Amino acid sequence: MKDYYLKKADENMPVQTNRIKASDTVVEIYEDESKHMGIGFKTVGTIKDELVPGDKFILDFGDHCVGKLSFKVNRVKTYLDAPVKLKLKFGEIPYEMSRDFSTFYGTLCQSWLQEEIIYVDYEGLVEMPRRYAFRFLEVEVLATPRKIRLSEFQVKITTCADESNMEPLPEGTDPMLVKIDKVSARTLADCMQEVYEDGPKRDRRLWSGDLRVQALTDSVLFKNKELAKRCMYLFAACQKDGQYLPGCLYYKPELFYDEGMGISDYALIYAVTLCDYYENYGDKETALDLYPIAAKQVDLAMSIHDEDGIITFLDGWVAFIDWAEGIKKRTAVQGVYLYALEKMEKLARDLGKTEDADRYAKHLEITRKNAYEKLFCKEKNAFINKYDDEQYSVQAQVWMILGGVICGEEAKSVLKQSFEKATVIPGTPYMHHYVMEAMMKLGMKDEAIAYMKSYWGEMVELGADTFWEVHVPGKQMLTHMKDPLLNSWCHAWSCSPSYFIRKYFID
């Protein structure tokens, strides 16, 4: 089957749009504590007509771009009788431009730093072969035999998002929502490459957790059904008996996934992705084709509930849920399972797989009841339980709500209380997405809009062109890799505001 799934994935390789974006706007960066990470920028002019060794300038492309750079190198007067040596440094945000990359001290591989030293042997057009994710480009002339002119800097944008499919928001939409929607759409488009990448600057791989958020958001924006299909088939090609799907995969130069890298909640979210896909595109053929893979995830989870009826982890497998210090995840994973199971019940029924649907329904009922009894603490009005060291996290409440363990006013009260009293709060935009989902499930539209404007809106106010991998209000230097220089500032799992805006917040 692996070859079949890979073939289907190949057949759905998306077409790149190849839009061009040019810039000759030179900016300067400066220190300013009021700006994001303490660095602001301002326009100062255009590129000087004549450049000599030591000259450098920062170009601003005006928006986040993913693509391949080209520019022209020409002599000012006489022939360039030696190569021109240039240093190019790319940054998604001003902070990156303020850092000398050689000072990077993070835990990620420094080879992700977007910097090149190039030699231009002959004047004319320089077409750089690699892809970069950036808004700012610093160019430094390291060596040239004679004065040069640098011009026509442009990026051949790579994305398979067809932006003409994106409908304008209705007139009168809240201006902050309009801004947030724009940034969401840019985030998603820039992550839409040959797969839904998690971040176009770094990693660039396909994670099933991110895939779900991306495909869902894409269904209200660019509607690239083929890309969603391709990504689901790539994961299908990784299925092994007795195991969840891997949390992430690589497809270049050939399919690879790390067998030691299992993420329980992400495997369950794969099933959700297929359910969404069928719901949004009605493509029964693909749904039937991939149903066995999705079913395997929930069936496997179903088979590893312990004697208390609470989900366990496969040997060596972990859960992601969120980046939040000290977070315990078992309750949340239980919720993810129930959330997936509910969607799978519906899919099974829609596809005429009644026996499965009935089995899922039955298990849903039992497990929800069980979870409520074993995991919910009525006294504390929260899911605080021995399985998670009695930790009080927003994450657990959110997933129990999405898993349908509690609902209605009780759920609202649990959720609202958690925002005030929980000791572990959402860390990633990915988790914030599920908080939003929980609020919408509970009909808390006004609160959800306010939540979005507060969380994603703050990024917009801080100057985000695309939404970030990490954002915790008040902690601008936060990173999970020791040095924020390699944080991803255009990150897939942060792109979902457009989904909520377009599905729920506009008429």
Added chain:
Amino acid sequence: MKDYYLKKADENMPVQTNRIKASDTVVEIYEDESKHMGIGFKTVGTIKDELVPGDKFILDFGDHCVGKLSFKVNRVKTYLDAPVKLKLKFGEIPYEMSRDFSTFYGTLCQSWLQEEIIYVDYEGLVEMPRRYAFRFLEVEVLATPRKIRLSEFQVKITTCADESNMEPLPEGTDPMLVKIDKVSARTLADCMQEVYEDGPKRDRRLWSGDLRVQALTDSVLFKNKELAKRCMYLFAACQKDGQYLPGCLYYKPELFYDEGMGISDYALIYAVTLCDYYENYGDKETALDLYPIAAKQVDLAMSIHDEDGIITFLDGWVAFIDWAEGIKKRTAVQGVYLYALEKMEKLARDLGKTEDADRYAKHLEITRKNAYEKLFCKEKNAFINKYDDEQYSVQAQVWMILGGVICGEEAKSVLKQSFEKATVIPGTPYMHHYVMEAMMKLGMKDEAIAYMKSYWGEMVELGADTFWEVHVPGKQMLTHMKDPLLNSWCHAWSCSPSYFIRKYFID
């Protein structure tokens, strides 16, 4: 006419042979005063199976190569989930490998230093787009997310020298001459690119002085008639009324030459190149086509003799002759003129241009007589004259002999005495070529062989794979660009021993 000449040049664009040369031989360099520039090398093994950041090794390709590098990057075990960052440093000789390129302090543009920092995004074959001239390649792993294997290093050799045209030297040839011939042939082949380059590492341009030596040597080695033709047409495209041809030209991205860069002796040598070409290949069509250009050089020189009948310089024009400290050049240029004029007389006569031939013959006779009277000092048995500050140089004697101002025993005595008494001696292999020519003209075959074995043979004994731009016995660190790091160690004007060996020294 410019377009016509360029079209002819294009029509004669040579075909590249694209031979492959591979290496997995790892060497170490070490300090040793007995070695060339104090650096030796020894083989220590092959590339390690597993490499991590910080690992580095030097590969030895066994001989001087010009071409494009490719190699493979592979994971040892698990997927490379970040780019692999490598530093590559190329060197023609061990000394270059001993230097940190960032310490370069020479006057040439540092962009000629052959060094790259590259990022390999996906494992597999890496094909580097630029051309390098090297025997040694240092590879350093700057960053990799996991252990890597580097393998299959190979160079796609670029040359238009068809080495199958090169006849083996007869059995019994003096072994040192065999060695010198091999190094000469490698030098020439590696300079034979889209033009006869002066040096494949650096400059890479077409100089008319070098062209003559290369085309002449090529006529006894690879016999690439088209390349010689192409180069002569490129110069023809640069002809301007009332000026000599430029000393050098560039042809990429389009024809360019520096109008302020005129070299009187090189322009005259252009005429010699055409005469050689006709003599060696008998191509009358091309000779007739380019005759007017060659004739313009000698005619122009003829028109700028002063009232004493001694050649002068065009306003702003210089002469090259040789790199030798303090050298005065007017006598030598007079010799170059006469040397060219004699060849042009023959060519004119062969092509049926009798009127020109008669004029050249007449002028030859007058000017030789004149030169002897005005420039030769009988007392001192040498050309030591007021026009050159009474400087006594080998160069002046050589060119007066080649110009036919003196001949026979008198010339032999002048030449031999100059080797002992002159205060200015040949500095470049280019000038040594003309010393050899003068000796052969005077029938001094044994002395010429000894001279070659002493001069070029010393380079061979010092480990030269190709002959150097600069070689003065006892002055290994000599450079004309302050730092010897960017000396060219494969240089066109040093390639002519094969010409003498194959034309005169073997039966």
